[in-house]
Amino acid sequence: MTDLQQPTRDWATDFDHTSEDYAQDATGIWDDLRGRCPVAHGDAHGGVWMPTRHEDVSAIANDTENFSSEGVIVSIFKPEGLAPMGYAPPITADPPFHMDSRRILLPAFAPKAIDKLEDATRTTCRDLLDEMLAAGTPIVDAAVQYSQSIPVRVIAHMLGVPPEDGDRFRQFIHRIIEKPGTYTGTIEPEDTLVYYIDKVIQQRRNEPPKDDLIGYLLALEVDGEPLPDAQIYGTIGLLIIAGIDTTWSAIGASLWHLAKHPADRTRLVEDPAVLPFAVEEFLRFYAPVTMARIAATDTEIGGCPVAERDWVLLPFPAANRDPEVFERADEFIIDRQRNRHVAFGLGIHRCAGSNLARMELTVAIDEWMKRIPDFELADEDPDAVRWSTGQVRGPRELPIRVLRTNEEES
Numbered sequence: 001m002t003d004l005q006q007p008t009r010d011w012a013t014d015f016d017h018t019s020e021d022y023a024q025d026a027t028g029i030w031d032d033l034r035g036r037c038p039v040a041h042g043d044a045h046g047g048v049w050m051p052t053r054h055e056d057v058s059a060i061a062n063d064t065e066n067f068s069s070e071g072v073i074v075s076i077f078k079p080e081g082l083a084p085m086g087y088a089p090p091i092t093a094d095p096p097f098h099m100d101s102r103r104i105l106l107p108a109f110a111p112k113a114i115d116k117l118e119d120a121t122r123t124t125c126r127d128l129l130d131e132m133l134a135a136g137t138p139i140v141d142a143a144v145q146y147s148q149s150i151p152v153r154v155i156a157h158m159l160g161v162p163p164e165d166g167d168r169f170r171q172f173i174h175r176i177i178e179k180p181g182t183y184t185g186t187i188e189p190e191d192t193l194v195y196y197i198d199k200v201i202q203q204r205r206n207e208p209p210k211d212d213l214i215g216y217l218l219a220l221e222v223d224g225e226p227l228p229d230a231q232i233y234g235t236i237g238l239l240i241i242a243g244i245d246t247t248w249s250a251i252g253a254s255l256w257h258l259a260k261h262p263a264d265r266t267r268l269v270e271d272p273a274v275l276p277f278a279v280e281e282f283l284r285f286y287a288p289v290t291m292a293r294i295a296a297t298d299t300e301i302g303g304c305p306v307a308e309r310d311w312v313l314l315p316f317p318a319a320n321r322d323p324e325v326f327e328r329a330d331e332f333i334i335d336r337q338r339n340r341h342v343a344f345g346l347g348i349h350r351c352a353g354s355n356l357a358r359m360e361l362t363v364a365i366d367e368w369m370k371r372i373p374d375f376e377l378a379d380e381d382p383d384a385v386r387w388s389t390g391q392v393r394g395p396r397e398l399p400i401r402v403l404r405t406n407e408e409e410s
Contacts, residue, residue: 015042023387030318039304050313054322061346067293088238114355125367143398147251151244160212178390249394253286284341287317290391374404
């Protein structure tokens, strides 16, 4: 082998979802694996299995006996002894604890509750567009300046914390989701998510009750007893981590798609009624979330033996592109009629915040298209758009060239 030749990585046996190469070409890797080795494995993070077929992903997601949710973010630091609640209920909770912990959150994410947030979300999007376009430069970063700020402000509003805390949320997300375990032992205690939540809770307990999500959790009683502190802390942590990165990734990926496909931009402008179908197709084609499980027993996936305590990934984005389930699975069809995608997961852990995510994605795309109906990627080099590593995939940097704006909408 010459110095110029590099060995080709075999993702079937050397899989690592936190690598930059995977982040840039995940969809191609899924398609390759599904055709020749549908259950990949890698030794990184102590060993990880990753199925790519819808059938296998669904089987794992619905099997709470053999696969525990005690750990949902792959790391060399594998949770143990935390079941059935886990560290961030309800997403880390196993039955029977899971049902009650999920039921606690449902009122805050019911359709009527989310409807009340739409006007404020539209205002946020319009303000961000004003700020982004105020400089008058033709190139903007649709990820940094727009998509990444929307769910940050929405979740801060729901929790009742200052909007400026959003910058800290971004740091927590990067460390926990993108680079799990990388920063262990290098972060000062006061810079951690645990410290942040602890200080917020201490402060709120010394203040009059407020009508927000933290106030709701602090006041809630189950069978005459307040929620345990561990459950309150874990649930708030879940909302900060899972309720932000997932949505901003979906918004950013959708804008990336529209920048590359002028026909779809035109369709949205000329036929606004197609937006609900487009949103579902964005969710299918660019589903951001890959969850994880820990094998609770010696078991198997698609004929591959999996040992007790092994990590197993649930790549819902890969399942959404399985041609055995979706017609023309590798094509984005803006008005796709039959679209039972699994962007929000499967089984008992299907995303409790799906109504919120749909609303934010719909409003973000709607407001952008009203203001910036024509735009393109600022650089055709694929590396100009940086995709996140880890279990939530979306553009972290998205340079966009604005071709035309509707200033009358401002």
